[in-house]
Amino acid sequence: MVGYLAASPNRLSSLILAQYDQRGKIAYAGLVGTGLSQEARGMLLAQLHALKRKTCPCAPVPILRDHFRELRTDLPPQWVKPVLVVQVEYRKRTARANIPAGPGFGNCMASAGSMKPLNAS
Numbered sequence: 001m002v003g004y005l006a007a008s009p010n011r012l013s014s015l016i017l018a019q020y021d022q023r024g025k026i027a028y029a030g031l032v033g034t035g036l037s038q039e040a041r042g043m044l045l046a047q048l049h050a051l052k053r054k055t056c057p058c059a060p061v062p063i064l065r066d067h068f069r070e071l072r073t074d075l076p077p078q079w080v081k082p083v084l085v086v087q088v089e090y091r092k093r094t095a096r097a098n099i100p101a102g103p104g105f106g107n108c109m110a111s112a113g114s115m116k117p118l119n120a121s
Helices: 038-050
Strands: 003-008 011-020 026-033 078-080 085-093 098-106
Touching (some): 011 038, 011 085
Antiparallel strands (some): 003 011, 011 026
């Protein structure tokens, strides 16, 4: 997880996800709606606030689009240190769009060597 979109300081809207590419660099993977209870959103948002940073950890900075491929310019991205890991089950994942079914969260940290690269099986 490299960032999030929030409708207000206390209202989490979407998570900005990334994963390591074949070179070990952080690459944007897409947006996912949280699908979490209000209580879980509040706890996650508190963790994300503590991890805030000024710049995007991905290079290049991603163009954020929803699952309809519409630009997400309504909310400014909030970038975080990429230490929280989320497991997402996709209903469909293509080169053009990711359509997530929902995330699973864990209190874990990952290094480049422990995560599956993009396009790896």
